[in-house]
Amino acid sequence: MAADRTHLGAFLRSRRDALTPAAAGMRAFPGPRRVPGLRKEELAVLAGVSPDYYSRLEQGRQANVSVGVLEALAHALRLNDVERKHLIALANPSTRSRLASPAAQQADQGLLRLMTALDDVPALILGRRGEVLATNALLTAVLESLRPSTSLVRFMFFDSIARERIVNWEHFAATSIAALRGELGRHPDDERLVSLIDELRTRDADAARWWDDHGVQDYASADKRILHPVVGELSFAIETVTSPRSDSQVLVVYTTQPGSETARKLPFLASWGSHRAASR
Numbered sequence: 001m002a003a004d005r006t007h008l009g010a011f012l013r014s015r016r017d018a019l020t021p022a023a024a025g026m027r028a029f030p031g032p033r034r035v036p037g038l039r040k041e042e043l044a045v046l047a048g049v050s051p052d053y054y055s056r057l058e059q060g061r062q063a064n065v066s067v068g069v070l071e072a073l074a075h076a077l078r079l080n081d082v083e084r085k086h087l088i089a090l091a092n093p094s095t096r097s098r099l100a101s102p103a104a105q106q107a108d109q110g111l112l113r114l115m116t117a118l119d120d121v122p123a124l125i126l127g128r129r130g131e132v133l134a135t136n137a138l139l140t141a142v143l144e145s146l147r148p149s150t151s152l153v154r155f156m157f158f159d160s161i162a163r164e165r166i167v168n169w170e171h172f173a174a175t176s177i178a179a180l181r182g183e184l185g186r187h188p189d190d191e192r193l194v195s196l197i198d199e200l201r202t203r204d205a206d207a208a209r210w211w212d213d214h215g216v217q218d219y220a221s222a223d224k225r226i227l228h229p230v231v232g233e234l235s236f237a238i239e240t241v242t243s244p245r246s247d248s249q250v251l252v253v254y255t256t257q258p259g260s261e262t263a264r265k266l267p268f269l270a271s272w273g274s275h276r277a278a279s280r
Helices: 005-017 040-047 051-058 067-076 081-091 109-117 137-143 152-158 160-165 169-186 191-203 205-212 261-278
Strands: 123-126 132-135 222-228 232-242 250-255
Touching: 005 051, 005 081, 040 051, 040 067, 067 081, 081 169, 109 123, 109 132, 109 250, 123 137, 137 160, 137 222, 137 250, 137 261, 152 160, 152 169, 152 191, 160 169, 160 222, 169 191, 169 205, 191 205, 232 261
Parallel strands: none
Antiparallel strands: 123 132, 123 250, 222 232, 232 250
16 A cells, blocks of 8 residues: 555546546537446546546556646546545645654543533544544443544444444444545555554455445544434434644544433433443
């Protein structure tokens, strides 16, 4: 997974294959089509570059590419902001971050203070590679084995509790793989990240399939449904807060609608979790 143009080309091909001419707002070029997605020539026209230039770019033979061309390609491919940033990171290695040290991660103190103030909803702090740096008591009550010093991604794929309790598990598991791809684009020299991705692809067929889709996301807002063995179904909206001191850490908060069934269940769940922890 070295920082080279092959990953840029693979990402462009995957996004081009997924976008039909109609979805791109253009009339398809005449002639038989082998795939429903855009042809190279069609994307080149949409982005305002020559077909030969785009072909070299996708094949990894174009040494330099300007930010203006990348922005035009992102617009033509209808990329969202996360995908656009990923495209730029793949094309310009100088914009990527190198990890200063392999030392153990420590939770950001500002995010810790925020999490402490949110004791009425589940919350956790994630670091690089989806490593769990801190959790509050309600998060432990909801997902039990997802604790500090564990890996969110390994939990999603290798812990039976994740598959048993997360009703929309497939969506969140796929999102975690897409988040790892985005992180690899920013930190291509992170050997522990590369090792984690290789492990996931080797051990889990779904992880391998989602990785090959070239999707890229971050830990954005989403809905999560959990079937808890004590209180039944819980519904959360997932919101995130990034530390202003470190963009590699994020506070993940499981929010609820005021007065909702889930909001009414959480105080009981908190009491149950405290009693269970005290009895151990």
